[in-house]
Amino acid sequence: MTESPENAPTTSSEELTPAQLAATPAEHQKRAGNALIRADDITAGYLPGINILEDCNFYLNDGEIVGIIGPNGAGKSTLLKALFGLIPIRKGAVTLRDEAITSAKAHRLVQLGVGYVPQTQNVFPSLTIEENLEMGMYLRPKKFNERFAVVADLFPLLAERRKMKAGSLSGGERQMVAMGRALMMEPSVLLLDEPSAGLSPMFQDQVFIRCKAINATGVSIVLVEQNARRCLQICDRGYVLDQGRNAYTDTGETLRNDPKIIELYLGTLAGSSEK
Numbered sequence: 266m267t268e269s270p271e272n273a274p275t276t277s278s279e280e281l282t283p284a285q286l287a288a289t290p291a292e293h294q295k296r297a298g299n300a301l302i303r304a305d306d307i308t309a310g311y312l313p314g315i316n317i318l319e320d321c322n323f324y325l326n327d328g329e330i331v332g333i334i335g336p337n338g339a340g341k342s343t344l345l346k347a348l349f350g351l352i353p354i355r356k357g358a359v360t361l362r363d364e365a366i367t368s369a370k371a372h373r374l375v376q377l378g379v380g381y382v383p384q385t386q387n388v389f390p391s392l393t394i395e396e397n398l399e400m401g402m403y404l405r406p407k408k409f410n411e412r413f414a415v416v417a418d419l420f421p422l423l424a425e426r427r428k429m430k431a432g433s434l435s436g437g438e439r440q441m442v443a444m445g446r447a448l449m450m451e452p453s454v455l456l457l458d459e460p461s462a463g464l465s466p467m468f469q470d471q472v473f474i475r476c477k478a479i480n481a482t483g484v485s486i487v488l489v490e491q492n493a494r495r496c497l498q499i500c501d502r503g504y505v506l507d508q509g510r511n512a513y514t515d516t517g518e519t520l521r522n523d524p525k526i527i528e529l530y531l532g533t534l535a536g537s538s539e540k
């Protein structure tokens with residue numbers, strides 16, 4: 266984990282910037298309303314007695330792209346895993362359209378319309394593109410052709426190369442397969458864990474363009490990214506996590522132009538965030 270920012274939220278509201286104030290639990294309660302997904306005060310971790318997320322708050326409204334940025338090890342991927350039931354939540358609650366889904370199992374969440382694309386090992390390399398997409402349809406195999414047409418519209422390359430083994434594809438193409446597979450189940454929410462990581466600049470651009478295109482079809486998106494600037498460019502709102510806690514939240518545009526955010530997370534001092 267990196268050092269705590271010097272202006273991390275304090276208990277005195279007079280000292281908080283608007284983006285810090287918005288990240289306080291009280292403001293979260295005011296703003297989250299009946300969001301599509303909301304996480305209230307969640308604490309979670311991998312090893313007994315070690316919390317990675319501490320009292321984290323998050324919400325995603327219908328139709329939004331919400332970005333999660335922050336330094337290496339801040340807990341961004343962990344928050345996504347907690348939302349998708351991949352790690353136990355020790356305190357707090359997660360709801361999906363007001364239904365409690367705290368630590369619900371991943372297959373249940375898929376049935377409820379939540380798709381998740383992990384950062385790595387997100388395709389079956391020995392299977393063809395088409396077979397990978399079929400794996401995404403195991404709950405509704407009869408709808409394959411209908412969903413394949415939608416996915417092919419977003420990722421024409423997947424249709425062109427449908428008989429190719431996923432293992433023979435480039436990193437960027439594999440990312441398309443992984444996103445396509447999650448979309449096969451017609452999710453209302455897509456949780457994307459660093460989809461641009463390790464890709465060439467051209468493929469990184471493609472990922473962000475595709476995120477916007479997917480969102481335009483009505484899918485809400487939670488986007489964890491190390492490419493913080495680019496993420497904030499396309500997201501409606503963003504959260505900055507630092508050391509497992511909410512540090513800042515505001516619109517993507519405001520965060521991208523906030524001198525404190527630039528200094529701490531986007532500028533030369535931010536180092537790892539500047540990929």
Ligand SMILES: Nc1ncnc2c1ncn2[C@@H]1O[C@H](COP(=O)(O)OP(=O)(O)OP(=O)(O)O)[C@@H](O)[C@H]1O
Pocket residue numbers: 266311312317335336337338339340341342343344491
């Ligand atoms: N499976 C695991 N078991 C134990 N600790 C883990 C595990 N996965 C992650 N962690 C720890 O949790 C902390 C947060 O990791 P996480 O991957 O959520 O951070 P991140 O903000 O996504 O960082 P990055 O941008 O580097 O991926 C780190 O200290 C990491 O070492």
